[in-house]
Amino acid sequence: MTKYFSIFFAAAASLILASCGQGDVLYVNKVVINLSPVDGNPSSGYLEIHGGRTDVSLVGVTSDDVRRLEMHQTKEENGLSVMEPVKAVKIPAGETVKFEPGGKHLMVWGVGGGSIAQGKLKMIFIFSNDERIEFDALVRKMGDPEPETETE
Numbered sequence: 001m002t003k004y005f006s007i008f009f010a011a012a013a014s015l016i017l018a019s020c021g022q023g024d025v026l027y028v029n030k031v032v033i034n035l036s037p038v039d040g041n042p043s044s045g046y047l048e049i050h051g052g053r054t055d056v057s058l059v060g061v062t063s064d065d066v067r068r069l070e071m072h073q074t075k076e077e078n079g080l081s082v083m084e085p086v087k088a089v090k091i092p093a094g095e096t097v098k099f100e101p102g103g104k105h106l107m108v109w110g111v112g113g114g115s116i117a118q119g120k121l122k123m124i125f126i127f128s129n130d131e132r133i134e135f136d137a138l139v140r141k142m143g144d145p146e147p148e149t150e151t152e
């Protein structure tokens with residue numbers, strides 16, 4: 001009887017460990033807002049989203065300390081680079097989706113002075129499964145050093 005139970009608990013423990021591994025958890029990383037050098041122009045935001053166990057979509061990004069925030073996609077059209085707002089970005093299970101120059105990006109209008117002074121902006125990422133992830137984005141002025149590349 002005792003033996004039976006110890007095997008059961010060992011199996012349960014390894015299940016718990018397996019479910020905590022990275023790659024199973026939806027998370028947001030490396031969020032950077034590059035402030036526009038021109039007053040009144042939108043700043044651009046880049047980030048990485050790591051998919052969890054199931055496919056979801058990023059359906060919104062908000063912050064209390066901005067005037068307006070949009071998700072955009074840059075694409076080629078007749079040899080010109082144009083961008084358009086997107087409502088949702090698919091985050092497939094287990095895959096990493098990057099917002100980067102020339103592709104998907106955030107456009108941010110009116111970042112508050114307090115966040116600029118602190119060098120960080122609290123943002124909330126809203127997903128189609130109703131999950132909300134809060135992340136302090138790094139706010140960079142033009143000429144600030146590149147953010148350190150972190151290993152995961």
Ligand SMILES: [Cu+2]
Pocket residue numbers: 072073083084105106107
């Ligand atoms: Cu844009």
